[in-house]
Amino acid sequence: MEISIEHLNQYYGKKQALRDVNLTISSGMFGLLGKNGAGKTTLMKVLSTLLKKSEGTVKVCGVPVEHAKEVRSMVGYLPQDFSMYGSMSAYEAMDYLGALSGLSKQERKERILPLLEKVNLDAQVKTKVKAMSGGMRRRLGIAQAILHDPKVLIVDEPTAGLDPEERVRFRNLLCETAQDRIVILSTHIVGDVEATCEHIGILDEGELIFNGTVGQLLSMTEGRVYSAEISKLELPKVQSMYPVTSMLAVGGSVTVRFISDVPPVFPAKLCRAGVEDAYLYLMHVEGGEL
Ligand SMILES: Nc1ncnc2c1ncn2[C@@H]1O[C@H](COP(=O)(O)OP(=O)(O)OP(=O)(O)O)[C@@H](O)[C@H]1O
Numbered sequence: 001m002e003i004s005i006e007h008l009n010q011y012y013g014k015k016q017a018l019r020d021v022n023l024t025i026s027s028g029m030f031g032l033l034g035k036n037g038a039g040k041t042t043l044m045k046v047l048s049t050l051l052k053k054s055e056g057t058v059k060v061c062g063v064p065v066e067h068a069k070e071v072r073s074m075v076g077y078l079p080q081d082f083s084m085y086g087s088m089s090a091y092e093a094m095d096y097l098g099a100l101s102g103l104s105k106q107e108r109k110e111r112i113l114p115l116l117e118k119v120n121l122d123a124q125v126k127t128k129v130k131a132m133s134g135g136m137r138r139r140l141g142i143a144q145a146i147l148h149d150p151k152v153l154i155v156d157e158p159t160a161g162l163d164p165e166e167r168v169r170f171r172n173l174l175c176e177t178a179q180d181r182i183v184i185l186s187t188h189i190v191g192d193v194e195a196t197c198e199h200i201g202i203l204d205e206g207e208l209i210f211n212g213t214v215g216q217l218l219s220m221t222e223g224r225v226y227s228a229e230i231s232k233l234e235l236p237k238v239q240s241m242y243p244v245t246s247m248l249a250v251g252g253s254v255t256v257r258f259i260s261d262v263p264p265v266f267p268a269k270l271c272r273a274g275v276e277d278a279y280l281y282l283m284h285v286e287g288g289e290l
Contacts, residue, residue, distance in 0.1 A: 031193030135166030
């Protein structure tokens with residue numbers, strides 16, 4: 001079970017949204033990170049055949065994306081702007097979408113209730129979609145995306161707007177789903193990827209600037225992350241010298257966390273790198289700012 005992408009270029013008219021992307025994704029959770037406009041949605045749409053690729057080779061479990069019908073039967077997609085028929089109940093919406101994707105009445109009957117249970121919506125079977133919270137709707141989105149039991153599940157920016165509890169619940173659901181399939185989580189929220197994904201790809205202006213494990217990403221920043229307590233007055237100077245990854249102000253002083261290739265010129269403590277540090281470091285290196 002594998003997705004393989006070779007020399008993928010994608011254009012919207014003259015605008016190039018993906019630049020020579022080469023990537024192999026195996027089963028489990030894969031996190032695709034990148035800031036707004038990096039090309040994540042474009043890549044997800046090519047994989048789910050919603051967008052015809054411009055150039056390159058893209059195969060889902062050995063099948064080229066040109067064979068859209070076959071690929072669609074293997075892929076479930078939860079888009080960023082997912083919305084459902086508000087006046088239907090959770091069950092009715094699932095039943096309707098299942099019928100659209102070609103499942104028989106019997107298959108729908110067998111699958112829908114266990115799936116709603118799996119995504120923790122067994123108490124909402126008769127609840128109208130419009131009366132559900134954002135988190136419930138997202139979970140219903142996952143249930144509909146895996147209704148036809150796809151080998152690949154693609155989710156685009158799934159946790160935006162969720163409260164912390166719902167966010168954790170949703171992430172756990174994705175991890176469970178990834179036990180026997182490929183799950184691609186596309187997001188600009190580093191914490192979501194850090195908590196769930198072993199493999200990460202980072203897109204920047206259409207280019208894949210990192211592809212590897214969380215450990216490999218962290219090792220790029222190890223020995224370069226520092227923390228120091230400075231006065232508020234010194235903050236602008238420190239910010240102009242180093243990429244600051246976090247700061248905490250208490251009274252007149254600020255504890256800053258920042259990245260430097262060489263030991264800083266003022267007293268600072270070396271810290272263990274986190275994924276957020278590594279991500280920001282990579283973005284700065286790519287942007288030529290270090
Ligand atoms: N239909 C379109 N026509 C023209 N340009 C587009 C179109 N869709 C996307 N783009 C451009 O392609 C680039 C990549 O967009 P894409 O939506 O894939 O990025 P993204 O990483 O998913 O960002 P976001 O997190 O904001 O959705 C951006 O510069 C965007 O403006």
